[in-house]
Amino acid sequence: MEIKNLEELNTPCLVLDKTRLEKNCSLAREKCIKLNTILRPHVKTPKSIEVAKIALDNEIGPITVSTLEEAEYFASSGFKDILYAVCIIPRKFGRLDFIQKKYNCVIRIVIDSILVAKAIVDYSKLHSTKFEIFIEIDCGEGRSGLDFEDKKIIEISKVFNVCDKTNLMGVLTHAGHSYLTDNKNEILSIANKEREDALAAVKHFSNFNKGNPLISIGSTPTMLFASHLNNISEVRAGIYMFWDLAQASRGICKIDDIAVTVLASVIGHNHQKNKIIIDAGALALSKDFSANKFMPEVGYGLVCDPNSLEVLGLTISEIHQEHGSINISNVDWFDKLPIGSLVRILPNHSCLTCAGHSSYNILENNMITDSWKRINGW
Amino acid sequence: MEIKNLEELNTPCLVLDKTRLEKNCSLAREKCIKLNTILRPHVKTPKSIEVAKIALDNEIGPITVSTLEEAEYFASSGFKDILYAVCIIPRKFGRLDFIQKKYNCVIRIVIDSILVAKAIVDYSKLHSTKFEIFIEIDCGEGRSGLDFEDKKIIEISKVFNVCDKTNLMGVLTHAGHSYLTDNKNEILSIANKEREDALAAVKHFSNFNKGNPLISIGSTPTMLFASHLNNISEVRAGIYMFWDLAQASRGICKIDDIAVTVLASVIGHNHQKNKIIIDAGALALSKDFSANKFMPEVGYGLVCDPNSLEVLGLTISEIHQEHGSINISNVDWFDKLPIGSLVRILPNHSCLTCAGHSSYNILENNMITDSWKRINGW
Numbered sequence: 001m002e003i004k005n006l007e008e009l010n011t012p013c014l015v016l017d018k019t020r021l022e023k024n025c026s027l028a029r030e031k032c033i034k035l036n037t038i039l040r041p042h043v044k045t046p047k048s049i050e051v052a053k054i055a056l057d058n059e060i061g062p063i064t065v066s067t068l069e070e071a072e073y074f075a076s077s078g079f080k081d082i083l084y085a086v087c088i089i090p091r092k093f094g095r096l097d098f099i100q101k102k103y104n105c106v107i108r109i110v111i112d113s114i115l116v117a118k119a120i121v122d123y124s125k126l127h128s129t130k131f132e133i134f135i136e137i138d139c140g141e142g143r144s145g146l147d148f149e150d151k152k153i154i155e156i157s158k159v160f161n162v163c164d165k166t167n168l169m170g171v172l173t174h175a176g177h178s179y180l181t182d183n184k185n186e187i188l189s190i191a192n193k194e195r196e197d198a199l200a201a202v203k204h205f206s207n208f209n210k211g212n213p214l215i216s217i218g219s220t221p222t223m224l225f226a227s228h229l230n231n232i233s234e235v236r237a238g239i240y241m242f243w244d245l246a247q248a249s250r251g252i253c254k255i256d257d258i259a260v261t262v263l264a265s266v267i268g269h270n271h272q273k274n275k276i277i278i279d280a281g282a283l284a285l286s287k288d289f290s291a292n293k294f295m296p297e298v299g300y301g302l303v304c305d306p307n308s309l310e311v312l313g314l315t316i317s318e319i320h321q322e323h324g325s326i327n328i329s330n331v332d333w334f335d336k337l338p339i340g341s342l343v344r345i346l347p348n349h350s351c352l353t354c355a356g357h358s359s360y361n362i363l364e365n366n367m368i369t370d371s372w373k374r375i376n377g378w
Numbered sequence: 379m380e381i382k383n384l385e386e387l388n389t390p391c392l393v394l395d396k397t398r399l400e401k402n403c404s405l406a407r408e409k410c411i412k413l414n415t416i417l418r419p420h421v422k423t424p425k426s427i428e429v430a431k432i433a434l435d436n437e438i439g440p441i442t443v444s445t446l447e448e449a450e451y452f453a454s455s456g457f458k459d460i461l462y463a464v465c466i467i468p469r470k471f472g473r474l475d476f477i478q479k480k481y482n483c484v485i486r487i488v489i490d491s492i493l494v495a496k497a498i499v500d501y502s503k504l505h506s507t508k509f510e511i512f513i514e515i516d517c518g519e520g521r522s523g524l525d526f527e528d529k530k531i532i533e534i535s536k537v538f539n540v541c542d543k544t545n546l547m548g549v550l551t552h553a554g555h556s557y558l559t560d561n562k563n564e565i566l567s568i569a570n571k572e573r574e575d576a577l578a579a580v581k582h583f584s585n586f587n588k589g590n591p592l593i594s595i596g597s598t599p600t601m602l603f604a605s606h607l608n609n610i611s612e613v614r615a616g617i618y619m620f621w622d623l624a625q626a627s628r629g630i631c632k633i634d635d636i637a638v639t640v641l642a643s644v645i646g647h648n649h650q651k652n653k654i655i656i657d658a659g660a661l662a663l664s665k666d667f668s669a670n671k672f673m674p675e676v677g678y679g680l681v682c683d684p685n686s687l688e689v690l691g692l693t694i695s696e697i698h699q700e701h702g703s704i705n706i707s708n709v710d711w712f713d714k715l716p717i718g719s720l721v722r723i724l725p726n727h728s729c730l731t732c733a734g735h736s737s738y739n740i741l742e743n744n745m746i747t748d749s750w751k752r753i754n755g756w
Contacts, residue, residue: 010446010473010756044699066700068388086657086700087645089718095388112646115717142651143701150650176698267465268490272528273520279464283733284756287665320554321422321729322444322464323521339493340467351699355661355734358755377736378388378662 004368006306006342009361011265012284014353015344016051016360016372017309020259021241025055028223028240035229040064040083040216042238045351047374048360049077055241064218064236065107068095073375075103083108083216085172085236087136087144090119097129110172112136112145114152117159124165133160134172134216139197140190141176148201157205170214170233171201178221182250182294191222195232221252242350245291245298255302255311260354261344263306263361264324266337276326276337280345282319283356288349300324301345307366309344316345382746384684384720387739389643390662392731393722394429394738394750395687398637399619403433406601406618413607418442418461418594420616423729425752426738427455433619442596442614443485446473451753453481461486461594463550463614465514465522468497475507488550490514490523492530495537502543511538512550512594517575518568519554526579535583548592548611549579556599560628560672569600573610599630620728623669623676633680633689638732639722641684641739642702644715654704654715658723660697661734666727678702679723685744687722694723 006015025041032039041055044066052063052074062081065071071082072095080103088096088109096107111117111133120131135156138145146152153171160168175194178187194217202213217229218236229235242260243253262284268277280301291298299315303326314333318325324345328334337343347353354360355376362370384393403419410417419433422444430441430452440459443449449460450473458481466474466487474485489495489511498509513534516523524530531549538546553572556565572595580591595607596614607613620638621631640662646655658679669676678694681704692711696703702723706712715721725731732738733754740748 007469011469012756087655089643089645089657091385091389091643091718113717138648138650142648142653143696143698143703144646144648144655147650265467265469267467268522270516270520270522272516272525275520277465277522279467282666282730283754287667287730288660289665318521320521325521339491340469352660352665356755376661377734378390 001370006263006368009263009368011263011342012280013263014357014360015261015263015363015368017259017363019364020257021051022054024241024243024257024259028055028237029057031224032235035226035235037229037232038062038234040218040234040236041241042066042085042218042236043070043074045238045241046354047376048372049074050372051241052079062234064238067378068092068099069378070375071107072099075099075105075107080105083134083236085110085174087112087116089116090123093119093123093129097127100130106130106132108132108134108169110134110136111156114155114159117156121159121166129165131166132169133166134169134214135201137171137173137197137201139173139175139194141174143176145173148197153201153204168205170216171198172216173198174236175217175219175222178219179246179250184225184251187221187225188227191226194219194222195226195229199231220247221250224252239350242354244350244353245295245302245346245348249291249293249295249298255346258346260350260360261304261309261346262301262353263342263344266339266341266343269334269339271334274328274331276328276333278324278326278343279322280324281322283321285316285319285324285345285347286349286352286356287319288352291348298348301347304344304346306342306344311346379748384641384746387641387746389641389720390658391641392735392738393639393641393741393746395637395741397742398635399429400432402619402621402635402637406433406615407435409602410613413604413613415607415610416440416612418596418612418614419619420444420463420596420614421448421452423616423619424732425754426750427452428750429619430457440612442616445756446470446477447756448753449485450477453477453483453485458483461512461614463488463552465490465494467494468501471498471501471507475505478508484508484510486510486512486547488512488514489534492533492537495534499537499544507543509544510547511544512547512592513579515549515551515575515579517551517553517572519552521554523551526575531579531582546583548594549576550594551576552614553595553597553600556597557624557628562603562629565599565603566605569604572597572600573604573607577609598625599628602630617728620732622728622731623673623680623724623726627669627671627673627676633724636724638728638738639682639687639724640679640731641720641722644717644719644721647712647717649712652706652709654706654711656702656704656721657700658702659700661699663694663697663702663723663725664727664730664734665697666730669726676726679725682722682724684720684722689724
């Protein structure tokens, strides 16, 4: 791609600061090396081959995906060690099987029910399909997974004793509730429970005779705040690559760490209402508002200078499908941000904001040097 | 496409009921015929060629778009009468010019500033580009546009007196604030003001000598509740094609009118927390919550039987990126909605929910008969 400046981009669009991305990824890798565990980046945030490779220090390595569309896209690009971290159901076995056989890989899967365990064995016998299975444990989030003491863990593990091609690999848990607090001690205690519940759960495995069971845990806050991860096989995390205001609002990162922004143009001045109108609305920014719990002044995003990324002290107060409104208390802003000028918006929640876009514009030394595709949808 | 049943679709995905769509479109056309005005469907809701044609009674006709990406896509499919209803800025002239010349069409544009008016004239002289311009009027929404009495209307209209290729066509306004109420009298009064402000604004045009100025107004509620639309050239509206819970909650449509739903699979039973987990989360449903103002019990969507679309009395209470949680008060639901079963979700806001998806699965007589593409992004 030919090198561009910001002025040459169609707005609204995503701008990804490669230097910040590389620094964020490097810090997470170092943390996991210190903790003596494997980092399995969750690509549900970037949904991009190039970003995943940076997260993996420019190599192809273990990744986590949230959809089979991601699994297929990454498998087609040579990724072989893929974990699909959302509970699978029998309707999706056919597509999993297709991807595995086409790309000669195994996509590790997650279950939390005996019904699906039995269906896996049946399918495997019928189609000669290899399955690598994790049992999901609920360590306190209250979404998917079984309590670590649930008797169903034993029952599920028994299902797989009878079939060679279906390998129960271990357990998986996700402390998603670590996002609900900005209290470091609380995060540390959630991180402890995440680790302990996962380790306790595998003790219930029936006749586990395939080496040590794997223990997969993960959320960005618990990875960063964990005091140790002894006996934890791997950590799954994603948001640390880009960061966002939700994480900054909880003190998990700094605003200066946020690598992804929405580039927008000022398209109007409403002098009657003292509003500056931009061309990034609900589709370009998403309606996620999650930073506002701990940082109530950010609205739908913080407005920054497009080049320096200096926070201007302005927020997106209202959004419509293709309009964002910035309320101003000082009319000098009409001169500072004339119609046609550019701004960059720090997003509430990177995963959701990026999902409205099909690609990233890659920023290096204040120039756009590349465009990286995202794989959206299912 | 070969005919499928719902069980054969990848979940989550959009299901569009063609019968409901056709009925919704037909009623809006009849309303505009009665009001003796032209309907210019806003394709920002469906972003689909096939849906737009149904809205236009199976013909190619006038449409409204919210992005130049939509403009280009529809122009490439033969649509010639396109109005881009978001204020344009000079950075976007090049693309507009490209689309117009490539597809031999004129994309009508909207402005509300003297700066952009002058830039249009300059660009037109330099590139020999034809422009058809509307001035945006703010009839009370407080977003874009000028007050109908604003002296800038005269000044803008003067800018175009000097240039043959730049035609000031008329004014445009959008009563977006009609969505903020469920009171019919209030909507009627907003509809009156929308019409009156637009008509009053063109009186300020300087030396208008190109026939009668065009008056473009529109929002779905004001179209439906208008007592008359005398002297109004055209109405722009979009959400009426699909409807959604936000509109139903305000009494603008009935729940049985909603044509688009998200098909999802039950992927888990959380017996500890009495939750049913589905594979439609924030990306498949969007984080739009706008129906809850007047219908606080709907959460992120109403759960329906996949075939009958009977509302089951269950709602999506929490969403994560790829998970939706249905809280149940009666454990019988675990039997009624086993893991692997399908549900269809009525969305809060169709425009935003559909934007997470790249296509529609078309439902006719309880079978999926086709797949229609959406044009997302910018």
